Amino acid sequence: MPANYEQYAHDVVSGKVVSGKLMQLAARRFLDDLNDTRFTFNARKVEWAFQFIGDLRHFTGKSSGKPFILEPWQAFVVANIVGFYWAGTDNRRFSSSYIEVARKNGKSSLAAALCLYFLVADGEDGAEVLLCANAKDQAKISFDMCRNYIPQGTQLRCLHNEIKVESTKSRLKVLAADDSKLDGFNCSFGLIDEYHAAKNSRVRDVIKSSMGMRQNPHLCTITTAGFDKSLPCYALRTTAVEILNGLKHDDEMFIAIYSLDDGDDWTNEAVWVKANPNLDVTVTTKYIRGQVQQARNNPSEEVSTVTKNLNRWMDAADVWIPEHYIVDATKDVTIDMFAGEACYIGVDLASTGDLTAVAKMVPHEGKFYFFVDYYMPEIALTERPDHEQYRFWARHGMLHITPGNVTDYDYITTDMMAVSDTLDLYSVGYDKWNAVQWAIDATEKGLPLIEYSQTIGNFNRPTKELERLLLGGRVVIANNDITRFCFRNVVLKYDHNGNCKPNKGLDRSKKIDGVIAMIQALGVYLDTPHYEQMIYTTT
Secondary structure, three states, X not given: OOOHHHXXXXXXXXXXXXXXXXXXXXXXXXXXXXXXXXXXXXXHHHHHHHHHHHOOEOOOHHHOOOEOOOOHHHHHHHHHHHHEEEOOOOOEXXXXXEEEOOOOOOHHHHHHHHHHHHHHOOOOOOOXXXXXXXXXXXHHHHHHHHHHHOOOOOOEEEOOOEEEEOOOOEEEEEEEOOOOXXXXXXXXXXXXXXXXXXXXXXXXXXXXXXXXXXXOOEEXXXXXXXXXXXXXXXHHHHHHHHHHOOOOOOOOEEEEEOOOOOOOOOOOHHHHHHHOOOEOOOEOHHHHHHHHHHHHHOHHHHHHHHHHOOOOOOOOOOOOOOHHHHHHHEEOOOHHHHOOOEEEEEEEOOOOOOOEEXXXXXXXXXXXXXXXXXXXXXXXXXXXXXXXXXXXXHHOOOOEEEOOOOOOHHHHHHHHHHXXXXXXXXXXXXXXXXXXXXXXXXXXXXXXXXXXXXXXXXXXXXHHHXXXXXXXXXXXXXXXXXXXXXXXXXXXXXXXXXXXXXXXXXXXXXXXHHHHHHHHHHHHHHOOOOOOOOOOOXX
């Protein structure tokens, strides 16, 4: 019979264990990786970790004094982190992990157990374990949990904020984001607790950079969902989700996200276990039922309850399209696949130093394929406050950098003209604001420009149509981080007649240019007569 972590993965995939889509993807990834010749799985190492953790004793509540027996979901997490190695080596596969689960599911207990295992039992002399929290008070709680789990009669020395193993010259140290000194480490295992509240990635970056001399370091981020999607935790989570969905590749990052699926009714008891794998073990259905009832009676408590008890990220803005629709629509497609077919382009020309987006749309067999290119002048890579993000996109080929301190529109025109070598270019929609001279030049070079104003009245129809097509699974978006970033920033602005268009609110760092360009491309398509393929909308 398979070990409980393997059986757990089978049960998640089969639906015997009710789980969200992201955990189903994680379980499938694990089962596939067991048969991947690039990896070996050391079951003896896993059993050793289970045995060590089983020697720990709980110290609170009804389980006080009882051994720490891992629940199947916890065993799944530990087995992945500890068990996988690169084939033919002693190098552990996963160098980082992202674990997200609702409150009161034994998250902190698991974190403490992992810290003690890597301090004492992983076979690393001179191990340095860093347990990190967002503030000193929270760090003290995390440290006390580690200290209280230490078995009686061990040779571990507990100091004010440190645990030492003299025989191996190893130590566990607690850090907080508000500590004055955050350097000089040689970390072998780092654990960041409740990363959702971190205002910046400083502590995580320090720990990660300190691991360079270790053979098998691991940085574990474990958290509940949060309220602010602009903070670094949500960016890390976004990367994790994209890895699970195959949009990005990282064989060194383990991911376990226990959350409701988009579209789940948070008041439905049947879905609560998706976010609470320890349901009726450490957190009771009765407790969650009470929290949900309070939230239903007091709508002001809804965001807190759904976020912390049901592990769904919430923020103040109403996001236009739920993110899973965008992820599902994203595919690795290229424009060369549609040689000779009709193409419609939308252009959102930015001011001279900002982001410009060009969206090419190809209608094909009832679906609408979007390819979005982005441009920015090279000076923005040093002078913009968020320049590191743009540098990352540029390094990975998602952002075109034009020389100089302003965007060179000739580059954009040349790229659009090259589309005609592959596709039948029907029209290019643009807004004349800041684009008069460019429009003159582009028209002289033969581009079929059509003025397409970005007013709310003009954008209403294509905005609603893009939503309908996305929700109906009829949109395919070429894989690009920036496009998904743009969709996450969109809220809808309405006028008194119910017309709407995308808006990014008051935060000027939030870009929606790619979405604007896509809507323009769809808009000029809708304004073009079609006799073989029509789509109808209500406005």
